[in-house]
Amino acid sequence: MENKAYRGHVLALPFPIQGHINPLLQFSKRLVSKGLKATLATTLFIHNTMQPQSSSSLQFDTISDGYDEGGFAQAESIHASLNRMETIGSKTLADLILKNKNTANPIDCIIYDPFLPWALEVAKKFGIFGAAFFTQTCAVNFIYYHVHHGLLKLPITSTPISIPGLPVLELADMPSFISVPGSYPAYFEMVLNQFSGTDKADAVLVNTFYELEPEAVEAMSKVYRLLPIGPTIPSFYLDKRLENDNDYGLNLFVSDSSVCNNWLNTKPEGSVIYASFGSMASLSNKQMEELAFALKGSKFHFLWVVKASEEAKLPEKFVEEIGNKGLVVQWCSQLEVLSNKAIGCFLTHCGWNSTLEALSLGVPMVGVPQWTDQTTNAKYVQDVWKVGVRAKVCENGIVERKEIEFCIKEVMEGERGKDFLENAKKWRDLAIKAGSKGGSSDKNIDEFVSRFINS
Incomplete structure (x- = not known):
């Protein structure tokens, strides 16, 4: 030209x-x-x-x-x-x-x-x-x-x-x-x-x-x-x-969107927990175990992104035992997932891209920050934007399954759950307006x- x-x-x-x-x-x-x-x-x-x-x-x-x-x-x-x-x-x-x-x-x-x-x-x-x-x-x-x-x-x-x-x-x-x-x-x-x-x-x-x-x-x-x-x-x-x-x-990781979408489309509105910890986080074996049993023990469906490098940390026979209650994938189109009506909350490391996507799509969050800026983002999620809760860490540096289950329940059906959802929708509308x-x-x-x- x-x-x-x-x-x-x-x-x-x-x-x-x-x-x-x-x-x-x-x-x-x-x-x-x-x-x-x-x-x-x-x-x-x-x-x-x-x-x-x-x-x-x-x-x-x-x-x-x-x-x-x-x-x-x-x-x-x-x-x-x-x-x-x-x-x-x-x-x-x-x-x-x-x-x-x-x-x-x-x-x-x-x-x-x-x-x-x-x-x-x-x-x-x-x-x-x-x-x-x-x-x-x-x-x-x-x-x-x-x-x-x-x-x-x-x-x-x-x-x-x-x-x-x-x-x-x-x-x-x-x-x-x-x-x-x-x-x-x-x-x-x-x-x-x-x-x-x-x-x-x-x-x-x-x-x-x-x-x-x-x-x-x-x-x-x-x-x-x-x-x-x-x-x-x-x-x-x-x-x-x-x-x-x-x-x-541009994607460093390959995903098959149809697998996630087809599975999510069979689930009721607001009934699924989406769990993902981004492209860089590497969780300890113990933290992976606590997450696995928290998701399995909750009464909600869940979609969990577990990178190939993390799969060996899953409890033995975990994928076989969850049946249709959960879907474990190596990667997905996060925007497509977060925009699906079946998603009720985002269990996240609170990386800024993930947090901003959830805010822009009106999805409440359970924050389990790992490092760098994620702890500060989680503070804002809970106390400033009021769109979710931040899970408490034990003395050994692990967020235990009972705490994760409690936080999920609080966001999905607790007394504050409706407020989290309303606030999330407010930030979604403001995000759309800002870029328009x-x-x-x-x-x-x-x-x-x-x-x-x-x-």
Whole structure:
């Protein structure tokens, strides 16, 4: 197409895991609908695994993280993989920019995941508009911001914890890197380094919407010109403005939607527990056992996603013994499942993508957070958005079957169950409104495009 056909060419660069690729991919689709050309650049390993198909406006390209054959699994350590990705990623990102330089549509904007702060340095080297895209909530980002800038001293020695724009937090409500000092030091360094150079970014985008956490957005907006642009889920489940946008389109895991849909369609409305712990969580054998017996012991049907790598942790003969009461699958289209009328609640790790999908589809939750931002998200699920409960952890770090059963019953049929459902529907309506034409997030996307085009 001629140069005049596009208002600009955006290169989107996500951190190479499923939960960070999907939001930036979805945002790229929104930008295309605003008249921009977009290219999503993943690592060679991710690209070869997902095999995405480019279209006339949304294209896919690659950079290298130095582990083209096996991805992160090929690295000797997390720290080594991050260092190598910075070194090789910076060079191959520059190569990609140069490859497009003399085309009809050179890259003139880079939207980067702040887990990759070096991408902004590359953008500035070429005089390209650079925008940070935070995939987690404003609340979580602002906690990390306070730690990074020394405004919140670690280790935390007294509670409750007060941070502008956030509810009063206990230690257990903080991200796990903070509540469990010394855990995953390389990842903790990465989440703090998100703010390296962010003040030099031309725009700061967040995958949330204003109505969901207005106080946190207002507080963080005092240090950055913040633009909440979420929820970044396919348009089919929100405003239906983008044609044929009913799936993210890139998946590291293969699923057979018909199996789940056919099974769910035989179940009464609101009668099924959907249980899934995301693409990264690895539960202990004991926690898997407690979950299994809680689901089996409840009086409700259940659909449980158990990744292939976790199947060996299931109790012996569990799948055979549950019969038609439950369905265990290795992966599924979560949006299709959550939108099915048979789902009554979501038993979740409270990863932000999963939480935002449940909020956008009006599904109450039982939170069993595992690590990183999930504990803070669970706090909001229970005490701020009031769309479910957070399961209590025992002294041994396990959520026991009786607690899980109690929480499920509380959401599915307890006295507060109707309130959870009503609140979930309220947030669903607000999510749809935010992304619709003239909504808060839609206006912010327009502002971003205007700021970029006029820069």
